[in-house]
Amino acid sequence: MPDVSLENISKTYNKGKTIALRDISFSIEKGELFGLIGPDGAGKTSLFRILTTLLLPDAGKATVNGYDVVQQYREIRKRVGYMPGKFSLYQDLSVEENLNFFATVFNTTVKENYNLIQDIYVQIAPFKNRPAGKLSGGMKQKLALCCALIHRPEVLFLDEPTTGVDTVSRKDFWQMLQKLKAEGITILVSTPYMDEASLCERIALIQNGSIMSIDTPQQIIQMYPDPLFAIRAENMSTLLADLRQLQLLKSVYSFGDYHHITFVQNQENSPQELVQQLAQAQHLQLEIKPITPGIEDCFIYLMTQQNESQRNGN
Amino acid sequence: MKIIKVLLIKEFKQIFRNKSLLPMIFVMPIIQLLVMPLAADYTIKNINIAVVDHDRSAQAKMLLDKITASGYFRLVDYGNNYKQAYTLIESDKADLIIEIPHNFEKDLLREGQQQLLIAVNAINGMKATIGASYVSAIIAAYNQNLLAQINTIGAKPSFINVISNNWYNIFMRYQIFMVPGILVIFVTMVGAYMCSLNIVKEKEIGTIEQINVTPIKKYHYILGKLIPFWIIGVVIFSIGFFGVAYWVYGIVPLGNVLLLYGYLAVYLVALLGFGLLISTYADTQQQAMSVAFFFMMIFILMSGLFTPIEAMPAWAKAIAHFNPVTYFIEVMRMIVLKGSGFYNIRTHFLVIIGFAFLFNFWAIWNYKKTSG
Numbered sequence: 001m002p003d004v005s006l007e008n009i010s011k012t013y014n015k016g017k018t019i020a021l022r023d024i025s026f027s028i029e030k031g032e033l034f035g036l037i038g039p040d041g042a043g044k045t046s047l048f049r050i051l052t053t054l055l056l057p058d059a060g061k062a063t064v065n066g067y068d069v070v071q072q073y074r075e076i077r078k079r080v081g082y083m084p085g086k087f088s089l090y091q092d093l094s095v096e097e098n099l100n101f102f103a104t105v106f107n108t109t110v111k112e113n114y115n116l117i118q119d120i121y122v123q124i125a126p127f128k129n130r131p132a133g134k135l136s137g138g139m140k141q142k143l144a145l146c147c148a149l150i151h152r153p154e155v156l157f158l159d160e161p162t163t164g165v166d167t168v169s170r171k172d173f174w175q176m177l178q179k180l181k182a183e184g185i186t187i188l189v190s191t192p193y194m195d196e197a198s199l200c201e202r203i204a205l206i207q208n209g210s211i212m213s214i215d216t217p218q219q220i221i222q223m224y225p226d227p228l229f230a231i232r233a234e235n236m237s238t239l240l241a242d243l244r245q246l247q248l249l250k251s252v253y254s255f256g257d258y259h260h261i262t263f264v265q266n267q268e269n270s271p272q273e274l275v276q277q278l279a280q281a282q283h284l285q286l287e288i289k290p291i292t293p294g295i296e297d298c299f300i301y302l303m304t305q306q307n308e309s310q311r312n313g314n
Numbered sequence: 315m316k317i318i319k320v321l322l323i324k325e326f327k328q329i330f331r332n333k334s335l336l337p338m339i340f341v342m343p344i345i346q347l348l349v350m351p352l353a354a355d356y357t358i359k360n361i362n363i364a365v366v367d368h369d370r371s372a373q374a375k376m377l378l379d380k381i382t383a384s385g386y387f388r389l390v391d392y393g394n395n396y397k398q399a400y401t402l403i404e405s406d407k408a409d410l411i412i413e414i415p416h417n418f419e420k421d422l423l424r425e426g427q428q429q430l431l432i433a434v435n436a437i438n439g440m441k442a443t444i445g446a447s448y449v450s451a452i453i454a455a456y457n458q459n460l461l462a463q464i465n466t467i468g469a470k471p472s473f474i475n476v477i478s479n480n481w482y483n484i485f486m487r488y489q490i491f492m493v494p495g496i497l498v499i500f501v502t503m504v505g506a507y508m509c510s511l512n513i514v515k516e517k518e519i520g521t522i523e524q525i526n527v528t529p530i531k532k533y534h535y536i537l538g539k540l541i542p543f544w545i546i547g548v549v550i551f552s553i554g555f556f557g558v559a560y561w562v563y564g565i566v567p568l569g570n571v572l573l574l575y576g577y578l579a580v581y582l583v584a585l586l587g588f589g590l591l592i593s594t595y596a597d598t599q600q601q602a603m604s605v606a607f608f609f610m611m612i613f614i615l616m617s618g619l620f621t622p623i624e625a626m627p628a629w630a631k632a633i634a635h636f637n638p639v640t641y642f643i644e645v646m647r648m649i650v651l652k653g654s655g656f657y658n659i660r661t662h663f664l665v666i667i668g669f670a671f672l673f674n675f676w677a678i679w680n681y682k683k684t685s686g
Contacts, residue, residue: 050525074529084529092331093324104320105528147524269444 001025001066003155003186004034004051009044009060011209020046021209024060028188029204033181035188035293043209044190045085048159051188052082053133065154078106080122081148085159087140091133094141095124098132099150106151117146117184120176139167143272145176151311156180158189162196174199176238195298212302216294224293224301230258231274233283242281253300260297317530321538330540337510343500343550347357350496351489361445364391364399364408371419373460380456381412386448403435410445410559422460489563494646495619496555500611501578502639504547505585506592506606513539513593514602532681540586541593547582548575568653574646577659580641580666588638594680613639638669 005027011020012259013114027032035045043046049055051064053073061068068076089098099121103110114121121175124142125134132143141161148156151185156179162170177187189200195215204214213220231240243252248270250262263270278286293301328663329335363381367374390408402408413431422428432449434442516522525535559565567574589606597601597619615621616630617639623631636641641662648654656663 022485054523054526075529078529080527081526082524084520086520088524090324090328090521091519092328097324097327101320101324103526105317105525105530107316261548 001030002195003030003032003066004028004188006047006051006060006062006065007060008169009047009050009057011043011050011055011058012292017168018241019209021050021057024073024209024211026204026211028146028186031181031184033177033187033189033199033201035201035203036188036206037192037194037197037203037299038206039192042206044206045159046209047206048082048084048157048188048190050151052080052157053077071167076305078151079154081151081156082151083144083148083156083158085163086143089132089144089147091139092131094131095135098143102147103150108151108152116123116152116180117149119144119179120149138165141165141169145173149180153185155186155188157180158187159192160192162191162193170196187282194294194299197295203295205302207299207303207306210306212306213298220295220298221293224298227292228291228297229261229263229271229288231261231286231288232258232289233278233281233287235273239278239283242278242283244279245303246274251301251304253294253297258291259264260291317534318537320542321530321534322541325538329546339504339508339550340553343497343554344558346555347493347496348562351492351563353569359386359443361387361410361448362390362402362408363410363449364393364443365389366394366396366399366403366411366413367392368416369414370392370394372550373419373422374598377414377453377456379579381449381452384448384452386445400433401612403433403481403551406435406437408435409438410449410498412449426526436516437505440542448505451629454685458496490651491647492619493554493559493563493565497551497559498617498639498642498646499614499619500554500630501547501551501582501642502585503610504543504550505582505589506610506613507589507603508546508587509539509543509586510592510596510602511599512600514596517593526679532678536590536678536681540583541548543586543589544579544582545575546547547586548578551578567652569649569655573659575664577642577649577666580663580670581638584638584666584670584673587670587677591673591678591680594677613637616640619643630652638666639663641673 009024012014012018013020024043024047033225036047038044046055050057050062050069053069053076056070063069064076065079067073067079090101093101103113120142124135124139124146127139132140135143144222145158145161148158162173165173170193176197178187181187191197196226202214202216203220213223215223216311231239231243234253236259238294240252240254243249243261245257248264250264251260253260263274271290275286275288299312330338338597341531349510363500365378367378378389387410391402393399396413399411399413404412411431411433413433414432415429418428430453432446434446513522517523538681588609592602592605596605612633616623616626616634616637618634619639623634623640626634645654645659645662648659
């Protein structure tokens, strides 16, 4: 039996004018580390708020740990840990006081579940008498995770836990999640960072309130249909403009150091032809190489598919 | 119980750590009670009068002496030009003009009657009406005196002498009347402002989300908010009542203090319910503040604290009767000044219990509706 399941969940705001979630269905197995990947405004937080019983869905059915989110919300609240995207602990209470407060509220003690949070807590223990509001961003995030874990929840909901956190702390954080997964806790984590997707067991790509794809990161990458190439030249912005003019290219997207491109008709000599064309257009230091697509490439591909099908639908 | 206890501990820790809230709770009532009743005094002194005397006779002099000797008036101009006196009113240097006509004394003695003109600067309505009534009273006294003098030869004149007696506040001391009322305002502010702002703050920061995903039940949370502010309300009231009203103004309640505290207890529940109600509608502290301020103004101005409700038009009376502050101010004055017992204020009790139920149930109903 899945630990979290959603069936045709929909949610609208402003009396139906703003659609937040359309017909979402998926399920998460016990002990799974599941990632919800999508840009800001995709509907990630609405989904979290429904699953943590803070928001009522307009339609559909969802269960967490076997309990219905609408009928049996009391049971769910005893069994889940939630870390909202915005830091929402008491800023004027100290680290220790916050932790003790949430432990008591869940009818437990810090001592009882200390082994679960130990690895994380030792890092903030030197500041245990400091008001939570005066901690640094990374410390705040660790404290919030401790507070969400203090009652040893069955399911852990983490809404964009790494947004606004430095790269080193982000890496640390994902390592902590792996440890928690080893403890058998089901984890649903959302993130706008595509590079974090590969750290999850399974991911759902969400955009405009719809799920575009659910699979393991490897499977999602494998289903990318076309051979992908990375291309660079001395002047990247004119290169991008020129590439977009070319009829033989199917897609052109800028990815930092390289532009990622696919061809309409991919033949063995297509890259060479392209380079020749571009060299004639005065581009210097041209470099082109085949690459394996990342989650972000898949996301963009699925997003254009979704837009096209919507356009055709209208 | 354990959850409520931990919520209360948390709440008091936060209140005592708030460096700006704490002085406001304890120092503000004392300072305001010391300053406001002394400044807001209805007995008006120093009314500036300009006299236009066209007669300059002994009788006119005598009348003016009587007026200036009363202590309420200050003679700023004495002349025989009405226009000049009027410019003083225009420049706000005089509040009142008394014009004594030509042949005032002669006509008075010969014909037995005379007319005086009193012109009042009604920009400051309170000062004008009170000033005019003082002058009229003095002239009436002077009249009687005069009548007695003229009629000394004939029979003794008979007139009705009205003696008034100020019950419950014999010397009409304004402070005795105001201090209990101002105390009510403080207690009301704790309920309407502090309670609602505190809850909305949790909404604004987002801590309420974190609380909502815990097993804490709604009634736990609401009690965890109401109890601390109920206690603060009682403490503020006690500081004002025993600390300032008793020690500074010497106001000793005639009635039963326990009865007064009993009423305070119910009143606080009603007003905290009102604060809770505001917090269910407001999303930010700014909104809560504006709404609370709007109602506080109406509550204070239409409570009978400054102006008697009996003098209001019918529609305003209706509003005043739907104002919980009105009832507590009445109860305060009745118990403190008059020594009323429970029987006299039983309807007040019923009304405030009604308010307590209305506000709290409305708030809980709306709280349920908004958070799914």
